[in-house]
Amino acid sequence: MGRKKALKIGFDIAILVSVACITFLIIYRGGYPLWLKVLILLFGLSAAADLTLLLGGRGSVREYERAVSSHSLKAGQLVLLDEHDKPLKSWDLAGRTALIIGKKNDQEDVDVDLTECEYGTFIDDLHGVLNYCLDSWYMEDLGSTNGIKIKKVEDGGCYKVTNRPCKVSAGDVIYVANTRLLLT
Known part of the structure; x- marks a missing residue:
């Protein structure tokens, strides 16, 4: 048992005994x-x-920890796919709140650099941004020339991202120009 946990148990016991004495009085x-x-x-x-x-209900604590850690599985990586759906490259989303998608150049630094992609010439320097807000990821077009589309996993529909951010989830495919990024 760790020192922090032992301290927590000690404080909980002290609080419990104090409350019991005060209640009795x-x-x-x-x-x-x-x-x-x-x-x-x-x-x-x-x-x-x-x-x-803390002492006996360890199953409940484990279930809670599993639920919290499975949250990261909702959208854990952004994966660049080739024409045969094989992963070429991936970017980890853990601990991130935003990823700028585009092409690296002297003036701009991007988180997801698609310069070397097959359709790299169709991608703007600052093409789009993937933002994390209120427990969800949102894709936003930054005024790109060739746009962004989202193929939703739940209905198979393909939607163009226009004037406002589009909510994305694990399994959705993001089309940046003709380049495909899978959210896992």
Whole structure:
């Protein structure tokens, strides 16, 4: 058991014992308003639930950690695909909030450099941006010449990104000009 966890357990036990003593005094001494008794009882119950989860309810903690880590699986990478759907290159999305897609040059630095792609001549220096906001990824066209389309995994439809960001999810294919990027 780690030092932080041992400290947390120690503090939880101290809080639980303190709340139990205060509750005992308030209930048996009398003269205290009902709202105060209920408030102290709620603090005690929440401390007991927290301590129980920390000590014995490990399955619940693991399920929570698995749910949190699976969130990163919603969209973990941006994968450049060739004409046979084989991955050529990938960019990790973990910990990122935005990725600028385009071509690297002297004036602009991009996160997803598509200069060497087969259709690189059709891609603008600053073609689009992939933004993370409110637990979702959004694709936005930065006024490119040849545009951006999204092939949605849920319905198979292909949609042009126009004046506003388009929500994307794992399995969607992003067409930057004719270059295909798979969101995994």
